[in-house]
Every structure is written in C-alpha cells, then in structure tokens.
Amino acid sequence: EGKVTISDLDKVYGTGAERTKAIDNLSHEVPSGEFLSVVGPSGCGKSTLLYLIAGFLDESEGTITVDGDPISGPGTDRGVVFQDYALFPWRTVMGNVTYGLEQKGMNKEEQQTRAQRFIDMMDLDGFEDKYPKELSGGMKQRVSLARTLAYDPKILLMDEPFGALDQPLRELLQEQLLDIWRDLNKTVIFITHDVEEAVYLSERVMVMTRHPGTKKESFEIDLDRS
Numbered sequence: 001e002g003k004v005t006i007s008d009l010d011k012v013y014g015t016g017a018e019r020t021k022a023i024d025n026l027s028h029e030v031p032s033g034e035f036l037s038v039v040g041p042s043g044c045g046k047s048t049l050l051y052l053i054a055g056f057l058d059e060s061e062g063t064i065t066v067d068g069d070p071i072s073g074p075g076t077d078r079g080v081v082f083q084d085y086a087l088f089p090w091r092t093v094m095g096n097v098t099y100g101l102e103q104k105g106m107n108k109e110e111q112q113t114r115a116q117r118f119i120d121m122m123d124l125d126g127f128e129d130k131y132p133k134e135l136s137g138g139m140k141q142r143v144s145l146a147r148t149l150a151y152d153p154k155i156l157l158m159d160e161p162f163g164a165l166d167q168p169l170r171e172l173l174q175e176q177l178l179d180i181w182r183d184l185n186k187t188v189i190f191i192t193h194d195v196e197e198a199v200y201l202s203e204r205v206m207v208m209t210r211h212p213g214t215k216k217e218s219f220e221i222d223l224d225r226s
C-alpha cells in the first residue's frame, strides 16, 4: 500500500519563449512505506514533482500510478503538507482536523473521536478550540499534520514542511514525523533544500539537478544505516 511509480514523466510550463521544462523524462519507483527525500536547488522542479504526484497539476507526458492505478486529480490516498500550513483560518484546530473527515462523510461523533486521536498524537490537546492565528508556527504545522493524518492517506507528500521553523522546533517536528512514519507505516515523499535534513530523515534521497537549458538528471544515494 502506497507504492508510487513514476514513468517517463515530463512537465512543461508555457509555450514558445516562455517554455520551461520543469520535469524531463523522470522515472522512479517509491516502494510502499519508504521515506524518500527530494533535494536540489531552487527551480529544479521539486515542487512540480510533488504537485504532479498530488494530482494538483497534470503531467505533459508519462504516468504516475499509486499501487498500480493511474492517478487522476487529487485523492484521499495522498495527503499534502505545505510549508505555509494552509490551515483554514475560520476553523478551530478541531474544525481543521475534522475537515477531511467531513468530506469523507463520516458522522459527527466519529469525526470528533478520530480527530481527537490525532490532535493528541501531535501534542495539541487543550488547543482544540483555538484558531490558527492564536498558534505558533510549530503548532500550526502540527495541526496541518494532524489534519492530513486524520483522513489516513497512504502517502504523505510534504513540501518543505519545516522550512519556516527555527532549528529547535524543526528538530522536534523531525522526530515526531519519524515516529509517525514508523508507527503508521506511511510512504513519505519529503521535499527540502536542506541536504542534511534529507540525509537525517530518509532512507533514500533523490537529488534533482538543474542544468542550463532544459536538461535535468536525477539519481539516488542509498544510505547505509547499519
């Protein structure tokens, strides 16, 4: 559950002089349950890749499958966590975390019970009735993670999720994420421009590079963790 297969993927933005090939013939398989980090300089196509997998963007060529099924648009099998949290400002912590469960049509009582479990997991108990503007950055990102985890995606897609946090908070959230990954057995695709963060967190690191023009290469480093 949660295997992502990317085959001969191209993504082109614009046309003519404006044409940018953000992803050039990328093939890669992310096995079920793997924690993959994607690193590379700004503009190399990391976010584009993540949003293609999320189904927010359409590919120009190639396919992306999840457990063998081609994706078509966003789906609750894939949960996305953004650097800027993307919380609903008019909803409380509880309201943010129940959002995806409402969409799934779960009844109110089940929603609350399930949401509470993930609120507690993210050490947010006592903050259920707070609004995002009343929370620190670290707490907002924990709400965002709770919201995403609550609807039980097989795959967590994270776009520089800790990029806006200071170092102690970053390390705390890194630990929490690793605990979640181990306990809940999710596939994680984690974008960062911080190579140290990538190496610290992941089993495997995909490096995307940017060349003048449109050429791009990627390769992976397998880390010996024994």
Ligand code: ADP
Pocket (backbone or CB within 6 Å): 013, 014, 020, 021, 022, 040, 041, 042, 043, 044, 045, 046, 047, 048, 049
């Ligand atoms: P990264 O996340 O690694 O910084 P991006 O995926 O954001 O890279 O961008 C890859 C390339 O695609 C860059 O050259 C960027 O300018 C271009 N690009 C990204 N989004 C768009 C867009 N909506 N329209 C046109 N070009 C875009």
Ligand code: ADP
Pocket (backbone or CB within 6 Å): 170, 171, 172, 174, 175, 194, 196, 197, 200
């Ligand atoms: P250095 O001392 O070489 O600067 P650090 O140990 O400070 O390296 O950090 C390297 C990276 O790994 C950072 O992104 C940091 O957040 C992460 N990191 C290192 N050790 C830990 C730890 N014990 N807990 C959480 N994150 C850590």
